[in-house]
Amino acid sequence: MKLYGSYTSPFVRHCRIALLESGLDFELIETDNKASAQQSPTQKVPFLQDGDTVLTDSTAIIKYIREKSGQPYLADITEYDAFCLVNTSMDACVNLFFLERDGINVEQSSYLQRQRTRVDSTLAELDQMPLPKHSPYGDMALRLACYLAWGLYRGRISLAAYPNLAVFLEHANQYPAFAQTAPPPL
Ligand SMILES: N[C@@H](CCC(=O)N[C@@H](CS)C(=O)NCC(=O)O)C(=O)O
Incomplete structure (x- = not known):
């Protein structure tokens, strides 16, 4: 799974934490504003690609990681x-x-x-x-x-x-x- 983002973004950091907690394999691909403008309709980071699944917002990315690893996600x-x-x-x-x-x-x-x-x-x-x-x-x-x-x-x-x-x-x-x-x- 490829997570596109920066090491400074708080939205990306949350995704990285969820990925570390999940134990799933992932690669962080450092992405600046120019690259995100070319690769995501939001022109923001993070975005994620896992096979055919492409996600453009950290909230969806975290839900995806939690569900894929059987962890709870904002249940309440x-x-x-x-x-x-x-x-x-x-x-x-x-x-x-x-x-x-x-x-x-x-x-x-x-x-x-x-x-x-x-x-x-x-x-x-x-x-x-x-x-x-x-x-x-x-x-x-x-x-x-x-x-x-x-x-x-x-x-x-x-x-x-x-x-x-x-x-x-x-x-x-x-x-x-x-x-x-x-x-x-x-
Ligand atoms: N709703 C988005 C917000 C992401 C966001 O604001 N990312 C910032 C970096 S911290 C960004 O890429 N901003 C570039 C811009 O606004 O052009 C999410 O949760 O993923």
């Missing part, structure tokens, strides 16, 4: 909704990262300011949720850990106002599949 509706909340926060945060990297000024757009407050309001909500302190981590927790670690790595978030998230991430950093997939030093 509360966990599913919390997973979606993490995704909403991470999408907004990644979007602002790329826009600011292109020199776009967030202050000029009320929509971009809303994206910024969305990151804060979703993190505040996630900070109130019960979160695991050890494995086994479900896919909501893994996605949250990938997001928080990426946000800190890119200097996009601070956890100073979110003590529960900070403790959660500290514990997740001890989990081998999570530690093994950390992004390279900048």
